[in-house]
Amino acid sequence: MDIKEFIDKFAEMLEIEDVESLTPETEFRDLDEWSSISVMEFIALADDVYGKQIGDVHIKPCQTIQDLYNLVKA
Numbered sequence: 001m002d003i004k005e006f007i008d009k010f011a012e013m014l015e016i017e018d019v020e021s022l023t024p025e026t027e028f029r030d031l032d033e034w035s036s037i038s039v040m041e042f043i044a045l046a047d048d049v050y051g052k053q054i055g056d057v058h059i060k061p062c063q064t065i066q067d068l069y070n071l072v073k074a
Contacts, residue, residue: 001049006069009049013041024066046072 001009003024011019014033028034039056046052050072062068 003066003069006072007065009045010042010065010068013045014038022065024064024069026065027063028065028068029063042068 007022007024008019010028011017011022014031016022016031016033039059042059043054043056046054052072052074054071058071059068062071
């Protein structure tokens, strides 16, 4: 899966309709849709789609959507 497909899944998870507004450089914590529940949803997404076991401690240093993508692709 490339970054575009990741952004599509990320937008779907957060129920963001304007996917084109998201780029790899988007700081996801600045999005109105991002919340503490989103952390749990992202952990589930990482496990279900990428088979990657991550925790909130892994998400904390991430700033951008690219950072999250790199996390699940590592």
